[in-house]
Amino acid sequence: MATLLQQLASGLVLGALIALIALGYTMVYGIIQLINFAHGEVFMVSIFAAAATYKWFIPESWENTWQIALPCMLVGAVLVAVVLAVLMERFAYRPLRNAPRLAPLITALGVSQMLKEIVRLNYPDAKSAINVPRAFIDEPIIITVPGGTVVLQATSVLLIAVSIVGAVILQLYVSRSRMGRAMRATAQDPDTAKLMGVNPNRTIVFTFALGGLLAAVAGVLYGIHLNTVDTEVGFLYGIFAFTAAVLGGVGSIKGAVIGGFIIGVVKTLGGQLLPGGTGYDVVWVFILLILVLVFRPQGLFGEPERVRA
Amino acid sequence: MTIPPGWPILGLGLLYIAIAVAVVLALRLLWQRSAKALADKPGMLRPIAIAGGVLAVLAALLPWVTFRFNDGPYPDLATLQFFDEPWGVTGFRLFVLLLGVVAIAAPFLPVPARRVERAIGLGLIALGLVNTIFPLISGGGFGAITAADGAFAFGGVATLVAGWVVATSAKAGPLEPLPHWNPKVPRLLAYAVLVVSYVVLLLVVAWMLDAGTDPDGNTNTYAGPIFLSLLSFLGAALGALHAFGFLGWLTALSERHRVFSIGVLVVCALALPFTDAGTDYWMTIAVNVGVYAATAIGLNIVVGLAGLLDLGYIAFLGIGAYIAANFSGAAASALHVELPFVLVAVIAAIVAGIFGAIVGSPTLRVRGDYLAIVTLAFGEIFRKAAQFNIGGMTGGANAIPNIPPINWFGRDFSAPLTIGSVRLPSGVLYYVLIMVLVALVMVIFANLKNSRIGRAWIAVREDEDAARAMGIKTGQVKILAFLIGAMLAGLAGAVFAHKTSTVAYNSFQFIESVTLLAAVILGGMGSIPGAVLGAALLLVLPEKLRDLQDWRLFFFGLALVVIMRFRPQGLMPDRHRRAELADEGADGVPIEELNVPDAPDGSTAQAVAR
């Protein structure tokens, strides 16, 4: 029982990470129907950016003060991720906005490959995994349950809390603010949004930036939670996050978060309980992805696609 | 407080980026200005082209890069040859000289001069870039390109400027229409032209493969730039031939005499082992090219014809390879049975086809981008299953090693072959086998494409709902595309297993699926020769550019982005497809497109069409 709960907890932590990344996917797909494959790489780059900030930009005397180190890492990661997301939109995707559907998807594959290679070849020692410092250290929380204890790292709690609070803020922002309305309008009908005076380019770039910001938050949390990163995480987490976004219903913020948690739990528990062992945990996620796409492509919370009258 | 060590790195990086952006913006501005100024002055073509051409000739004769680094000069004859041996110009400088002469001559000849000048100008720029950047980054620094042995050596810079000037001259007025040559010529003449053209093609390919190889067969240090120089020159030459109307004519000829030209092409391909490129090394690469080409053609059915994006295609090659490995009698295989290769190949194709149908079945309900993700998921599931040795069939992390070579009539396919007194490299039999296979696959593809089912695929690609409304059973048609495509890949996989002798799960990563897709896109979706060309380029380029080996995957990504941006129809576009890619989505013209004052030929149509 305790083991199971412990597994569940780590599944939820993974899910929280995936949820934060999935928000970027879901927003971008919602607005320009692009599977931004490179979004996973933005997440990956932001982890490296956080590590670099810690290593090179924080004076030694402050390195162990998480109240300073953590915000600094966050700023570094967010800056890099947002700039990257904006450049990507501007130079890779925008010129293809009226091209056939395959073109931007293939471009996204290319961009993601480029980002991965740039980091792998240029970041010192990034050809294998590098360390991310444990910037946030606090007492683990130990919960006694029947048959043992469940140990929660402070970072685990932080992760789950941040992802839920972040999603709530995002939901409020998108439903209440002027920019949020512009985003939803552009997603529903870009031409008519233009007729309302919405600048589509600014709205789309903003959406990318917002996705980058959330990916960077996820990146910093990933780094301080797992303390290690390699250039492959972008692809894997990108797929997980995309699965979560689809599972929850593309375009739905609530869906992305719940989808994220479901994926996290499926992967962790699937690796434990289903035949094949931990090696197959990814496979269960992929099977779930296929099943969802085939049988409920609109996801759990998405509205079925309607043909415009 | 000391400055954290990160700042200088950041500062320098930002400075470089700023400089690069400034240069690019300045050049673009200059280009647009000159294009605007020249747009209605066709008379300016001659003076500008001649100036550029003369500059190119001078640049060729200048002492180029005489900086000596590593153990040798680059290139080996880089001295003040203008004075002591003006005709001794060789290598890339000969190319510059030739292009310069053509640039001067073109405006006086009855050819579409602006088109020719554009091709030449771009070729010169490429040559200049390659031969300036290489010495610069291989340790020469700026000294390597500016001054050498006390003499000024601005050859590279001069070539760049010359290329720029020549390309600018093409902006004097709109591009001429392509000349059209009548392909209805006497049969014998047509045959002669085709034979000569294909033989020249074979020699050029051999020359390219052999470029940068020393007489002793070793690749020399400068193989990369030598190869790229040759490529730039050939690109310019092809561009000029195209401008001349020759390529279009040749294409028309080979289409009129299709059977004959395919025959000649196959013979030429089989003759490759007899050329300078007939080494063990190139045979191995060529077999890999063949395997990828056959698979890419299979993928081309799915993506190019039926319009279904598959991001896990390498799995079918893998399935074919594992099947062949298991029936090969290899010690590590699960079955310990040895069947004749032909039978194995058929089994591999059938099993891969069955899996293709399974992977394709979601297409009944899933469309577009989502389908891409489903296939990606299947591909990853396959890789994981292989990694964890599912059913004991894959050897897991240990792979299946020591697969015996194909053995027909007591002849070992991996051994060298001697015909008369000519000793052909080892692997040549595999080469012959895969070439025959590729030819077969090409024929299958061509026939499918022009058949009822081919038209159904194209209809599904264009508008699935309309296709269904017209009575096409879209579900069956789509699954059939996957089935046939996967069979071709499985067939290629069977050869692959025997040739490499080891089948390991990490040969089938996601990036390999992207490579296949890139081959299809680079060549041109739906185009048969395109897929072969794409596969060849993607496998040969990294071999020739060893210096950039590390950056292979980066350039790969960059290539995908650049192609999609500037030439989405690929290098050898399918005729019908070309028209489609030019005018898809005809609602509204994006603003950026129209502000371009005078886009080059194809893109103008594109801009207006959009």
Next chain:
Amino acid sequence: MTALLEVQNLTVAYGAIEAVRDVSFTVDEGQIVSLIGSNGAGKTTTLRTISGLLRPKSGKILFAGESIDSLEAHVILQRGIAHCPEGRRLFGRMTVEENLQLGAYVRRDTGVEADMNRVYELFPVLGERRHNKAGLFSGGEQQMLAIGRAMMSRPRLLMLDEPSMGLSPIMTQRIFDTIRELQSQGTTILLVEQNALAALALSDHGYVIDLGRTSLDGPGHELLADERVRAAYLGEN
């Protein structure tokens, strides 16, 4: 009276196909001007080009004396042209109120609330159901909302594309009454209609667009009396 909108020799092409060829017309301040013509004549393309969704191949569009044909759609709206598109194109998944707020997207002044109330006064049914999703309304109600939404930007020129499409005769009458009322409040109106009879009856000036060209023009009542118009568009022989 001065010309608020002047379209001169406008040509718009989709690829090689010219949907609008050499169309010219003028809308004077305070007028209702209608463009009539059969299906596919290029009326909608003309409006979409004026509002910046499409780019002209050649020709000029002047608004209040300034050229606007190279501006982007959202800038053109800010200059004072609102476009109520064909088929209404409401944001169906948003509420009435959100649709109106989007109509006022470019405004930063404090009068938005008051203007919204004015729309609710004009169309009480919208006010009653202001928190309902726009997609749930009937065709006529949706048209009201579309017009209200377009008015929220306080345009100098309101362009209406087929406002009567798919509406019952009573509802059509209601919409046309509203258009007249908007005019009396000082808004200039450019109307595109297939319902030529109703449109011309309402208009100060009308233009007939035929196969992408302006073929006839004149004051609304004169066009109504014109035999050719009657034969071609009003179904009389």
